[in-house]
Amino acid sequence: MVAYEESADIVFQNGIVFNPFTCDWIREDFAVRDGIIIGTGAAYQGRKEVDLRSSYVVPGFIDAHVHIESSLLSPYEYARLVMQHGTTTVIADPHEIANVCGTAGIDYMVRAHQTLPLDILIMLPSCVPATPLDECATHLTADVLSPYIGQDGILGLGEMMNVPGVLADDPIVWEKIPLTLIRDGHAPYLTGSMLDEYIASGLQSDHETCVLEEGREKLQKGMYLYMREGITERNLQTLIPLATPCTSSRCCFCTDDRHADMLVTSGHIDDCIRKAIEYGCEPEIAYKMASLSAAERFRLDDRGAISPGRVADFCILSDLNNCTVKATFKKGTKISPNQWNPVQNEISQCPFHARIPSVQEILIRGRGTARVIRIQEGQIGTTAEYTQISGEDIPDIKRDILKAVVVSRYHPERIGVGLVRGFGLTNGAIASSISHDSHNIIAIGTSDDEILRALSTVIKHKGAMVARSDTKECCLPLSIAGLMSELPYENVHAELTNLHRITDACGAIADPFMYLSFLALTVIPEIRVTTKGVFDVNMFSHVPIFTDT
């Protein structure tokens, strides 16, 4: 029998290894066998030995809350990209794909968990549909979710967005909470006794915090705080003062939503660490939050540190404060994402019943005081504007009032029309099959013809992002559930650049697809458009375009 000290497959020598238990850096060797760290210190010999030459070594990064769908990438391409940035585990809530494909969407992510080198661990979507108004493939009730509990790769219940349902003791919500011991919350701006009640209901974390005092209250009341740095929501600079040695075990990083282009240009959790340090966080606290703290929060005793018995997930850094990842190791093996073999993974079923509307169907008739959705730059909230207009004058490019059309994925008869202001488009149209949370097909444009053409391209691909000018059309097909592309991330990044080149040329504001994707989201004030027309969030009901009809 081989002595324990000599049983390693590989020994990594002379690293300066970050220890998240004590927040120290320790010059030491560590030994790996079968992907597991069997020990640390000088005693080990292995069949292979690697001299790390005093490089900084940190445990692999963990994203505490992410929707992979938001990257626009397949899980395979997502993994290939983020692992280069040091990420070895993500806690994924497949909320988007579950909306459009039901359990087939969850199963798709479970297979990604089973087949990819990135550890994709799944929190079950708790809120499908997101509201009683939202359309979706299947209602994910407790009965539908419960067979997943205990399955390999399933960690717990994802962000419980239905705060009113929790506080009103809605039985549909309350049947889900006891399913599992790990439950993520979602409690933007919730404070005081409502927050107390929400926490006492069993929701344990929040990643929606935008305000320092809000974060402090949540920490003090026992919530895990996932500091988010996503595309639209960037909370790190505000919240990072809350991460102290004492609180560090209860703070994590998360990205929630990052498009491929942000992942390519800024990075992933490495970007969170980099920014946290830039904003004044001690590097040791940041590296702990990115590893052990997240592992502990999700009861993943098998990772989060370079210590005996844990998986050998780690990164070699070329710059400590700038968090420059030189190499990522998963289960002791260096990740070479450009040499991966493609992984086959198909969604078993995904309804797509969208139909191209006729010109008649998107016509706005009448005149008078119209309700116009005013988008707000840098925000997903909208305001209602009331404007005199006639149906024939739409779109009114001078006043930047454009038509928005929403076509249901689920019900071919449902087509809604509204008015929107603030996109700035002077010609062409944009359309997309990403439209939270139902992910119906949505378009805005400078003429009915452009709108119908853009919609037609999206529907032809069973999902896509399309931008049209009067001279060209660019399309990023989203063949995976109309949410994600099958293309390599480099191509997706290039296509996104092309799409934005067209929208820029047409005079649109930056990131018009982002605003487009939230235009139908009925839970965020103040006015929206759905497959049933204009929706007043404050009244929580559909309303006509013209106030006097």
Next chain:
Amino acid sequence: MVAYEESADIVFQNGIVFNPFTCDWIREDFAVRDGIIIGTGAAYQGRKEVDLRSSYVVPGFIDAHVHIESSLLSPYEYARLVMQHGTTTVIADPHEIANVCGTAGIDYMVRAHQTLPLDILIMLPSCVPATPLDECATHLTADVLSPYIGQDGILGLGEMMNVPGVLADDPIVWEKIPLTLIRDGHAPYLTGSMLDEYIASGLQSDHETCVLEEGREKLQKGMYLYMREGITERNLQTLIPLATPCTSSRCCFCTDDRHADMLVTSGHIDDCIRKAIEYGCEPEIAYKMASLSAAERFRLDDRGAISPGRVADFCILSDLNNCTVKATFKKGTKISPNQWNPVQNEISQCPFHARIPSVQEILIRGRGTARVIRIQEGQIGTTAEYTQISGEDIPDIKRDILKAVVVSRYHPERIGVGLVRGFGLTNGAIASSISHDSHNIIAIGTSDDEILRALSTVIKHKGAMVARSDTKECCLPLSIAGLMSELPYENVHAELTNLHRITDACGAIADPFMYLSFLALTVIPEIRVTTKGVFDVNMFSHVPIFTDT
């Protein structure tokens, strides 16, 4: 429907409340309904309101590792005593009672969990018998333990003392480790690659650490460190420098073994906190270790802080740095231990087959070089001494060489005899049914007659501690499994004082029963006496008294 803020049974107002999440003190109210904290802050009204008048309030204390049996008290009396010191939860390993009663002993503690106001949460004894040499009621194999997993009150697997078994892949050990996710270790002086292997096997904590660097290594390698302050092992002063804001979530307090007299005179976890602060620990770190850190280690999300959704276990302090507990609240109700109703709890079966030996059976025949067990003051280790002596000259009071007799609880035919030096007794005898880990009946004395009389009293009571001088005998009956008294703790304390008064008068060293209780423990070097006679720990076998036989 009553508003959430008005639904409290009781609101505690104007406390200065310790927050272990952020290590802050916050002046706030907190509201309790059905024993649970429903919220904190100024919003609450209750049917009853209590003004805490700026008193310091801290979460109820948790002992991370204790053998209640060592208190000599029934669980009922133990609870009555330690709750006055602020303890609201103990993590108990019923190792002793399980040795002598098997599963009936575990069941006894489970019933204590079910019936007492103190939360007694159980770690299943992992090592019964403690060694292949030890006698016990039932071998607690994985098959015997597994029905307990998942039962209310069962947390995990208790201290895995069989370090050689772990490292040698002993299947009897390895069948137990996967039974549960929470597993306590026991790794005195273990370091380097042996410690790595032990940790990688799945053992997560240690409470046996005596040396600072040993503790640091264990923390760095991912073990939870329970700093112990018991009767014989006092490690707090040595280890407390390891408790920092960063490590505080992985450090706890434990007492392991404390007799009733130490609990009465020094206290319980309050004593650990007091000493930790005295030894230089920040009070906030100490109070966190005593509450949230232990709760988190054992995945007890329902306690460890005064925050929404957790049980209202807390203490009011009259002195913060001295940790003077003025009142303890369990589930929101003030503990008044002197008004408790007695709780019925009987052990269903507990074999006790000890037989009073004859004079012939304890006779030492022969002469020559004898092996003498030399006890070491302040330690449980012994050394072997080799002395010329004749059987007829025993006991040799001048040279302080006394006879030791061990009578089996389990096998009436087994009676072992040896020689011991260092007790200092000049007349009388002491005997006890507490003798780790088999808890056979053990006696030492200044004449065979005194020894037999002392043994006889122990056996008559089916377990007791007995001290005899030439003029009187004192007996503390241990009617619960021969390990614990049914008397009120005040009486037990008084009887212990009486026992020590006699042993003092007979010239014995301080705490002779402590040394007596370890005299048969075959795992601690260097020489012992068991029901089969003298045992050489280094050779790990029984040997004759005289070296030349």
